Each structure stands twice: as C-alpha cells, then as structure tokens.
Amino acid sequence: MDFKKLTVFFKENGVPAFRLKQVQDAIYKNFAVSWDEIPVLPAPLREKLKPELRINSLDTLETQVSKRGNAIKFCFELKDGLKIETVLLNLIPEKWSICISTQVGCPVRCPFCATGKKGLKRNLSPDEITDQFLAAASFLKKTRNHKIASVIFMGMGEPFYNYEAVGEAIHAMTDPARIGLGQRHVSVSTAGHVPAIRRFAKDFPQCNLAVSLHAADDTLRTDLVPLNRTYPLSQLAKALTDYIVMTKRKVFVEYVLMDGINNSRSSAAKLNSWLRAVAAPKYFTINLITYNRTGGPYRAPAKDRVSVFAGILEDCGFEVTIRKSLGDDIDGACGQLAGK
C-alpha cells in the first residue's frame, strides 16, 4: 500500500487523519487485501478509494497446496505482468514460515536453481516484497486461521543485490506498529555478497543470516555459485568472521547436496576446515538440503549418503539439520521457484 498517496488522498478529500491508522491496522494486523475487507471505513469512502489505490500490489494467479498440506505456493503477477513465486512452509503445527522473493529472476545464475536459469528481470520494490507476506497471511487467516511465525528471504533472487528494498521490507515486518514480527524471526539468505554481509551486521544485528555455501573450494563453488568469482571463499570467510564478531550470532550455512558433485567425504572435510577457519563450530548451524529436481544434470544423493555427510560434520562438532523437502510436488521446494 502506498501510504504517501493515501495520506494525500485523505487530505484532498477531507478524510480525518484517524482513518489512516484504521487502514494501517486493517492491512498489517488483520491482513485485509481489499477495501471491502475494511468495514470500519464508511462505504462511500471505500467506493471512492477503489479506483484510486490498491491495497496489495500483487494479483494472485495461482495457489497450489502440496499433497501433504504442509507447503503452499503462490504465483503472483506484478503490475508490469512479470511473475514471482512465494512459498509458505508448515514445519511446526499451526506455525508457518514464509519464503519470500526479492527479485524477478536472479543475476547469480546458479546452474542447479530454476530461478537462476531465468537471469535477472528486475528488483522488487519494498511494497512488492512486503505484499507477499500480507497476501499469504491473508490466505492463511481466511483458510486456516493460522499465522506466519517467521520469514526467510530465500525465494527468487539474491536479497543483497536489492538491499535497500529488502531493508525497508524488514522494517515493515518488524515494526510493532505494522506487522510486528521479532527480528529473530527474520532470516536473510545470501549467496555470499561480502560487502552486504558487513552492512547487514550493522543494520540488522538481531536478524538471522544464512549463507548458501554449497562447496568449500573455490573451483567447485565458482561452478555452483558464480558469485564466488566476485567474492571468493577467502573474502567470504573474512566477512563471516566480522559478522560473528559484530553480532555474536550464529550463521546458518545452507548446503544443497548433489550426488557426485559436493557430497563426498573430502567435501565434508573441506567444509569442516573452512568453517573452522571462520569461527568455532558453535557459531554455525549447517542445513543440508537434498537437491530438488530443476531439470538440470544434477541428482539427489541417496538418503544414507546424506546421513553419512551429516554424520561427518556432527562428529566435527557442528550442529547439522537435514532439511525436510516440503513442497517438491508443487515445485515449491528450495531451488525450484521459477515464476512459471
């Protein structure tokens, strides 16, 4: 919602200022997505507002629910006709996490990722980012009376290539007068944008940082995450050390396991050494994600090989989780978002 425009509209039409707060509460606290869902406003005012201002900038083209009901994928159309996807994940009963997109496509072009194959179309605006949360929250409220408990910026795009807009969206989500989530319930996942990691430590020291690592040697990582050419592992290591010193927070390390590519014992050993050079194991949680099909040459490793990889890292003293793959049947799992 463009509140600047709404303020001007109210002034020009002699609408009392307290109505602004009513609209703000209806949108951010009750997740209204249309003027008709704000009955506290007089009906003639709602009718006047309809052609002037949209509450939510996104049109929902499709909502897909996974077979097990624990993942919901939205395809949204933006005002210029481009499409993005957003996923709700239900990891804990009645508590949902939302995976938010920050760009249309992605400039990083990781070859195992459906988003990366599209390249970058454009950055999303702060409203387009926040409106994903609000549209999904409205859907959950109406269909299940559930709430969104946490946000991760890990959908389409590299959030730190759209830092300002992501920052504004985080403010909207964590401001008590607006959505009011705790900063600790907000996570941003980067492919390793070194300068932005340091900036994020200063701007949002209570939010969580996740780094999509996928390999701990430069040759392989440059193949898997081409941003590594700009910010190689040595630079990323220094930035993460600085981040940990500045925030005293843990870093979440995302590692997509691809069979025969990055899941060998020596890959695990390299990961152990690289992380230890950054900080002590207690400063990391390693999230292992089994590769989800995106039509490329990669394959998911067998379950026992995932367990072996996890076991090696656990024996080295790291906290390791094997991420449940939710939403793969609706192409809503990690790496599968393409805005089709």
Ligand code: SF4
């Ligand atoms: S994995 Fe992330 S950084 Fe890489 S192309 Fe996909 S969206 Fe971009």
